[in-house]
Amino acid sequence: MENVQAILLATGETDKLQPLTATVPSPMLPITDRPVMLYAIELLARQGFKEMAVSLYHLAGDVEAYLGNGQRWGVTLNYLLQRDAWGSAGALKWAQPALNQTFVVMPADVLVDVDLEAALAQHRQRQSKATVVVHHFATDGAPGVCPDENGRIQSTVTNGSHPTVYPTGVYIFEPEILNYIPARRQFGILEQLVPALLEAGIAVDTYQMSGYWNRLATFQDYHAAQRHVLYSAWGHAEGLEGLPALNFPSLEGRQIAQGIWVGRNHMIHPSVRLSPPIFIGQNCQIGSDVELGPEVVVGSNVVIDEEATISRSTILDHTYVGQLVNIDGRFVNKNLIVDKVTAESTRVVDQFLLGQVNSLVDNRFQRLWDVSFSLLLLLLTLVVTVPVSLLLLLTNGRIFERVERVGGWPDALLAGSVMDLQRFALWRFCVRKKDGRTTRLGRFLKNWEIYRLPELWNVLKGDLRLVGVKPLTEEDVRQISDVWQQKRHESSPGFTGLWYIQTRPDSSLDEILIADAYYVATRNWREDLKLLSQTPAAWWRRLRRSSIPMPV
Structure with missing residues (x-):
């Protein structure tokens, strides 16, 4: 959109939906197996925004790793990383150098279906400096504002009062309002900025939207958002309970019956009983005599064992639900279960009831592929490895x-601590003498990266995969502390991977961890094939950057 910028507030600073958001940043909470933040990105993209700023703080790496540069959605995302929590207005102050014209503020952890074109038209027509997008309806506890008959805010209203309208978290501002926000200080838009503007005599207008809005403040809100997307996609007016349907409900799956969607590569037993609306993500296994529905969302890579019963619940990615388990009105994330009404949570220690599973792509077919392709590579490289082995034996006495x-967590069902990570030995050509000095031949092998070819035997053994995260030393692993960094442990180490394609031999550990986290968040067999095909070109780029001494 011309002459208008957009900024997404994805800082995840609030403590809503705990303990779920302790490990999943609130903008990444899935609505029908898609991060809620995607609804905001797609809404902006549909209304003409091609470039967006994204403010990040809590679990920032998870958000950036999943979204990348935004090209998958036809937009460009520019990340603004905060080291401290500055509040909603403080995030705008932090982004001030990037905001130099009229800009739209979008909350990334709220489901809001707003007509921005109409809101911007009113903002311009009134020559407003600040416009607050409001709704006439909200769930309990939502803060509100009192506008006059012309729609201009007279005062903000605290919780417990009876405001006329409720701010949705969407705002339109002119860049000069940033001067009213103190730098490097916690400052909220509704709590501090709007009162500061009113005190300074600056009119703050409201634009009343009529579409669907859900602030996802409670687990009841969260479930209501899930069911609303399902009923909107189904076209079931009765299920919408008088609320407006979403204009563009997004479900990444195929509708196999009225109100029932399933993703790719699913295995659903014929005896399963399904009651719509239901969404089932990709790579799911659902056993015999399972009962699902109504109002159930199942994430990707979920295993639901025989005779389990699930209704009015959300099962997040990579979760195992055991045999005969009955789940009603709950959110389940691996071994964490949360009641949608009371928000009471429990961690289940019995992995036969609830636990974590790896994606189906990480099982037998992946292993067969790794063994077959590594054998082929070993055969093709014999013309190099045999002469090198003989030279090393003659010159160094060791090959x-x-x-x-x-490497990653060895237990496929339940991940443990860093101390539980798998240890293994990588095989490489010997490039050093017994006293630790690198030989001339060793320098040549290292520069050409030929010394790594024996690692293909590790692929055969199962220590490595062809494509995965970078194998790290124990010293490097001990430096990994953030939750988003530890996500890399959910994948096995690989002979190659995004870390090899995008980083250099002298890259910092942070750069490697970012590449690994992005790989884990986006991996699938297509991406693995793509990375494998890009490896020769990446090897050549590395070769050209290095000096290549010939052995003497």
Whole structure:
């Protein structure tokens, strides 16, 4: 959109929906197996925004790893990373250098179906400096404002009062309002900025939207959002309970019956009983005599064992639901279960009831592919490895060396602590003498990266996969502390991967962890094939950057 900028507030600073948001940033909470933030991105993209700023704070790496540069949605995302929590207005102050014209503020952890074109038209027609997008309806506890008959705010209203309208978290501002926000200080838009503007005599207008809005403040709100998307996509007016349907409900799956959607690569037993509306993500296994529905959302890579019963609930990605387990009105994330009404949570220690599973792509077919392709590569590289082995034996007396590395969690059902990570030894051509000095031949092998070819034997053994995260030393692993960094442990280490394609041999650990986190968030077999095909070109780029001494 011309002459208008957009900024997404994805800082996740509020403590809503705990303990779920302790490990899942609120903008990444799935609505029908898609992060809620995607609804905001797609809404902006449909209304002409091609470039967006994104403010990040809590679990920032998870958000950036999943969204990347935004090209998958036809937009460009520019990230603004905060080291401290500055509040909603403080985030705008932090972004001030990037905001130099009229800009729209969108909350990334709220479901809001607003006509921005109409809101911007009113903002311009009134020559407003600040416009607050409001709704006439809200759930309990929502803060509100009191506008006059012309729609201009007279005062903000605290919780417990009876405001006329409720701010949705969407705002339109002119850049000069940023001067009323103190730098490096907690400052909220509704709580502090709007009162500061009113005190300074600056009119603050409201634009009343009529579409659907859900602030996702409670687990009841969260479930209501799930069911509303399902009923909107189904076209079931009765299920909408008088609320407006979403204009563009997005479900990444195929509708196999009225009100029932399933993703790719699913295995659903013929005896399963389905009561709409239901959404089932990709790579799911659902056993015999399972009962699902109504109002059930199942994420990707979920296993639901025989005779389980699930209704009015959400099962998040990579969750195992055991045999005969009955779930009603709950949110389940691996071994965490939360009541949607009381918000009481419990962690289930019995992994036969609830636990974590890896994606189906990480199982037998992946192993068969790794073994087959690594064998082929070993055969093709014999013309190199055999002469190198003979030269090393003659000049150094040793052919191979073993280096200790740390990999992913070995338990497929329940991930543990960092101390539970798998240890293994990488096989490499020996490039050093017994006293630790690198030989001339060793320098040549390292520069050409030929010394890594024996790692293909690790792929055969199962220590590595062809494509995965970078194998790290134990010292490097001990530096990993943030939750988003630890996500890398959900994937096995690989011979190649995004870390090899996008980083350099001298890249920092942070750069490697960002690449690994992005890989884990977006991995699938198509991406693995793409990364594998890009590896020769990446190897050549690395080669050209290095000096290549010839052995003497």
